[in-house]
Amino acid sequence: MSLVATAGGDALIVARARERATEASRVARETSRATDAVRVADAGVPVLTLQGISLSFGGVTALDGIDLAVAKGEIRAIIGPNGAGKSSLLNVVSGLYRPDRGVVQLGSERFRHVPTARLAAVGVARTFQNLALFKGLPVLDNVVMGLVHRRRAGFVRQILSTPQARREEAEARAAAEEAITFLHLDAVKHQLAGGLPYGILKRVELARALVARPQLLLLDEPLAGVTLAEKRELAAHLRNARDAYGTTIVLIEHDIGVVMGLSDRIAVLDYGRKIADGTPDEVRSCQAVIDAYLGVAHEGETELVI
Numbered sequence: 435m436s437l438v439a440t441a442g443g444d445a446l447i448v449a450r451a452r453e454r455a456t457e458a459s460r461v462a463r464e465t466s467r468a469t470d471a472v473r474v475a476d477a478g479v480p481v482l483t484l485q486g487i488s489l490s491f492g493g494v495t496a497l498d499g500i501d502l503a504v505a506k507g508e509i510r511a512i513i514g515p516n517g518a519g520k521s522s523l524l525n526v527v528s529g530l531y532r533p534d535r536g537v538v539q540l541g542s543e544r545f546r547h548v549p550t551a552r553l554a555a556v557g558v559a560r561t562f563q564n565l566a567l568f569k570g571l572p573v574l575d576n577v578v579m580g581l582v583h584r585r586r587a588g589f590v591r592q593i594l595s596t597p598q599a600r601r602e603e604a605e606a607r608a609a610a611e612e613a614i615t616f617l618h619l620d621a622v623k624h625q626l627a628g629g630l631p632y633g634i635l636k637r638v639e640l641a642r643a644l645v646a647r648p649q650l651l652l653l654d655e656p657l658a659g660v661t662l663a664e665k666r667e668l669a670a671h672l673r674n675a676r677d678a679y680g681t682t683i684v685l686i687e688h689d690i691g692v693v694m695g696l697s698d699r700i701a702v703l704d705y706g707r708k709i710a711d712g713t714p715d716e717v718r719s720c721q722a723v724i725d726a727y728l729g730v731a732h733e734g735e736t737e738l739v740i
């Protein structure tokens with residue numbers, strides 16, 4: 435069976451997503467005061483659509499005609515051997531790279547080049563492979579940083595502490611506290627990020643990405659460098675975020691064992707092309723995927739027999 439995405443396949447994704455979107459919307463409505471931040475997308479429109487995305491660096495083809503449709507509330511992993519194009523794809527979606535060809539559609543907005551400055555405004559948050567936290571700031575302040583783009587009171591008003599600035603500050607702190615509690619970080623919220631173990635920092639980064647309740651969360655190796663127990667814990671937090679807030683998640687991950695358990699669907703890249711796109715079971719038994727991974731499996735992933 436070919437797992438390469440087809441129009442019919444994408445229709446199936448959307449149909450499944452409709453059910454999930456309805457459920458996610460219901461949960462989101464009941465879940466929190468921040469419900470207003472959960473944008474209930476038109477269930478018929480995927481949260482993210484890529485059409486014919488191609489990107490080259492000199493003579494190297496990083497991405498070659500990638501199509502992808504990610505439905506609301508879906509957890510979609512992007513996997514593939516080293517150099518397959520995973521980070522390039524995430525960088526195109528978040529606007530760090532401009533594709534040579536193709537269109538990125540976020541909700542109903544179509545872009546040739548996603549404007550990074552408007553990323554938060556179009557409901558997208560992302561994390562990076564290497565933590566991008568302020569080590570000299572407490573956890574709470576780091577999480578508040580995830581809402582910087584929302585602040586309307588300018589620098590001067592913040593310095594003068596006008597009523598608007600104070601109100602925004604209080605709202606940001608309340609939202610950050612909520613994200614911190616959601617990710618079980620209350621015990622460390624006043625500690626400096628610099629002194630905390632890596633596994634906890636991964637959770638802090640996730641809290642900062644989630645605090646604005648993005649519609650689409652892009653995660654670059656969210657489980658890398660942590661213990662197996664922490665991976666399971668982080669994976670559970672990701673699932674909870676999806677269930678509670680209806681957040682759609684696209685993640686790059688090398689640990690295929692965790693990916694298989696966490697993702698609704700998995701897209702597989704190899705040499706810049708999408709060679710498979712299906713459920714974990716479909717991908718696991720796809721010959722093209724097995725071939726792509728043969729001989730290039732990452733160390734420590736021996737349990738991940740595809």
Ligand SMILES: Nc1ncnc2c1ncn2[C@@H]1O[C@H](COP(=O)(O)OP(=O)(O)OP(=O)(O)O)[C@@H](O)[C@H]1O
Nearest residue numbers: 491494495496514515516517518519520521522523
């Ligand atoms: N900024 C860049 N300049 C030049 N070449 C690049 C750049 N970014 C990516 N590439 C090349 O594009 C190809 C895809 O790289 P990319 O980092 O997207 O793959 P990847 O699947 O994320 O790999 P890894 O799993 O090792 O992180 C590689 O051949 C890489 O060398």
